[in-house]
Amino acid sequence: xxxxxxxxxTIKQHVLDRIQSGALKPxxxxxxxxxxxxxxxxxxxxxxxAMRELSDExxxxxxxxxxxxxxQQKFKAxxxxxxxxxxxxxxxxxxxxxxxxxxxxxxxxxxxxxxxGLKPGATLFHSVVVHFENEQxxxxxxxxxxxxxxxxxxxxDFTTQTPNAYLMRVAxxxxxxxxxxxxxxxxxxxEMLHMPASEPCLVLHxxxxxxxxxxxxxxxxxxxxxxxxxxxx
Numbered sequence: 001x002x003x004x005x006x007x008x009x010t011i012k013q014h015v016l017d018r019i020q021s022g023a024l025k026p027x028x029x030x031x032x033x034x035x036x037x038x039x040x041x042x043x044x045x046x047x048x049x050a051m052r053e054l055s056d057e058x059x060x061x062x063x064x065x066x067x068x069x070x071x072q073q074k075f076k077a078x079x080x081x082x083x084x085x086x087x088x089x090x091x092x093x094x095x096x097x098x099x100x101x102x103x104x105x106x107x108x109x110x111x112x113x114x115x116x117g118l119k120p121g122a123t124l125f126h127s128v129v130v131h132f133e134n135e136q137x138x139x140x141x142x143x144x145x146x147x148x149x150x151x152x153x154x155x156x157d158f159t160t161q162t163p164n165a166y167l168m169r170v171a172x173x174x175x176x177x178x179x180x181x182x183x184x185x186x187x188x189x190x191e192m193l194h195m196p197a198s199e200p201c202l203v204l205h206x207x208x209x210x211x212x213x214x215x216x217x218x219x220x221x222x223x224x225x226x227x228x229x230x231x232x233x
Contacts, residue, residue, distance in 0.1 A: 058071055
């Protein structure tokens with residue numbers, strides 16, 4: 001082998017390259033350790049180290065007695081810093097696009113009115129956007145917005161910019177409250193995420209503040225099998 005890196009790193013990169021190119025897809029079996037050892041002219045111990053590191057990094061799943069398989073990728077989002085999901089995806093070197101499902105003027109029910117500090121029946125703006133990473137839907141963003149802080153919200157094109165990017169520009173963030181839960185999605189959410197309704201979602205409920213008032217209340221739905229949240233303090 002002409003590669004000057006340790007042999008296990010060469011094997012590890014070979015597997016990563018095949019996954020990133022699409023030659024190996026989630027659920028596909030990785031060639032066995034004996035086959036890879038013959039292909040690269042190394043010991044099984046060397047191959048085992050490469051597979052062990054890929055497993056630790058959640059790139060592959062090693063199932064005793066069955067083999068090694070490409071893991072379902074779990075996209076990450078940070079909780080410490082509110083970032084535009086398009087920026088999150090671009091930072092991973094992936095492609096983002098969004099599809100607008102709903103953009104309307106709505107009336108606040110008692111629950112939403114209480115969260116916004118408004119009277120029931122007050123006008124809110126409501127949007128539903130599906131965000132895609134490399135053509136795979138990873139988030140349904142269901143958001144209500146206070147018209148006082150973003151009066152032109154309904155005139156925006158949310159296929160060319162995200163609601164988050166627009167709101168951060170016109171209503172600078174003063175504070176945020178959030179909570180996360182795991183639950184089965186309603187049928188309409190499952191359909192937009194291209195997932196069975198029996199599969200759980202990770203849902204981030206987030207309330208943002210700007211100009212001394214609640215600016216938006218959003219529920220961000222993610223398929224639990226291909227998404228995870230991370231954070232550090």
